[in-house]
């Protein structure tokens with residue numbers, strides 16, 4: 001099995017060495033799995049459990065003070081599953097896999113996705129909000145509660161800091177609110193078939209119930225017989241251009257994984273002027289590209 005994982009695009013992260021060690025472990029765990037879908041689920045679960053990453057525990061907090069998780073998974077036979085807006089669910093990727101394997105649907109949301117998780121034995125009562133994130137949320141004078149109050153409050157905060165997913169390039173000029181990069185993803189291949197998965201807590205201080213690119217097929221993740229892709233960055237902009245689908249389009253046109261990743265990010269930047277990253281795996285190579293300050297990746301092969 002060959003696996004590439006990423007730990008999110010954004011400004012240069014804190015604790016890069018510790019994060020790299022977790023990414024290396026995630027890739028190795030994935031590479032030891034029997035099938036590509038097992039590999040991406042296993043790799044992403046490692047990252048969801050580490051609070052340095054914005055997925056599962058340590059996810060970004062929404063404007064009402066709650067962390068809600070999203071994930072999507074796809075196989076190269078075009079079977080898809082995704083789940084979104086789930087409070088208390090650490091392993092969103094496992095719920096996405098349940099949607100793929102046990103339902104006739106491609107996306108299940110909110111309380112119903114949490115019910116589905118519970119019914120299939122995925123934990124639904126995790127404390128996802130870390131002490132640090134709770135403290136920075138509380139220091140931002142949280143909004144009273146109605147969606148209108150939240151919108152007024154988030155106008156100057158959502159995506160506005162130099163440490164946020166849309167941050168474009170090394171060190172932005174905005175204030176520092178709460179980092180919302182560090183989304184995670186994985187793409188795996190057994191030499192014949194592929195799978196891709198992405199998991200996130202979204203972007204800090206979004207409207208409660210906001211869902212970004214991650215569980216949207218073709219945006220946060222995509223997979224075809226030519227290969228797979230997982231994206232990260234400013235989710236609204238990624239969804240506008242269906243970044244992962246574009247990366248796999250380039251594979252289908254005959255480009256290699258690195259060239260496909262480069263072209264997809266070039267096109268994304270031209271169309272949106274925003275920040276993102278993508279990992280791509282094809283039949284022979286792994287590629288990655290980003291136009292933000294950083295994106296850590298790891299590749300593992302186990303045969």
Ligand SMILES: NC(=O)C[C@H](N)C(=O)O
Nearest residue numbers: 181183202212232233235
């Ligand atoms: N950090 C990220 O990659 C955020 C994610 N793409 C979202 O918008 O939900």
